[in-house]
Amino acid sequence: MRALILALALMPGAAAAGGLGAARTLPAGSVIAAADLTVIDTDRPGLTDPSAAIGMQTRITVYEGRPLHANMLRPPRLITRNQVVRLSFQRGALRIDTEGRALSDGAAGELIRVMNMGSRSTVSAQVMSDGTLEVIP
Template sequence: MRVLVLALALLPGAAVAGGLGAARTLPAGSIIAAADLTVIDTDRPGLTDPSAAIGLQTRITVYEGRPLHANMLQPPRLITRNQIVRLAFHRGALRIETEGRALSDGAAGELIRVMNMAARSTVTAQVMPDGTLAVTP
């Protein structure tokens, strides 16, 4: 058994490399800050640059000491499903605003479906960086 471990350690591809891991358990939906990251020794590929993770939201629970991968992270969700939102439609000098109910989660720049509460119809709207929704024609 010792010979096998020593042989694996001497293989050129078996070197341990540093990567980013969770400094504490991060529940799904957590926004990552610098204090949430730590450098870990791992042979698994993952994120190595903290700027690639800071400010993003976890898709799943990431347990303390586990390496971070890009597929575990997503842009922060500004809109949540069933949230009452302000819908705005602009065309030239015309501006119409009404309330709507988000039918899915959405991050800045994403297109989501929204139910117009006044007309009871569904429209597609783009999530703006300030959390409002702009109806697309």
């Protein structure tokens, strides 16, 4: 990624460029890679730091050549609505693992509602970086 930042900084006209744009049309839900970015010359404000966009997911379709804005991006979703997930509860030495059904999408660190498949009760759980859910007591 440092090589991309350096290459973007050394490109002719990079100092006058308005920011980052899409190198190709990015459908909603796409995770942005370095190859998806290009420097564009625009007077419209937008993102200028590639590290702010790489690894993020698009909320909407971003067309080729359009500037990228922070409100177009979100952290990648690890959990999707109606997905069957592993649900864990831990308190002291007690650990309970069961299956649940996600009631909304969720990215790492977010709280979402999950239905316990065994009891049919709804609980709040935090999305962990490995895609599992930890019940919040």
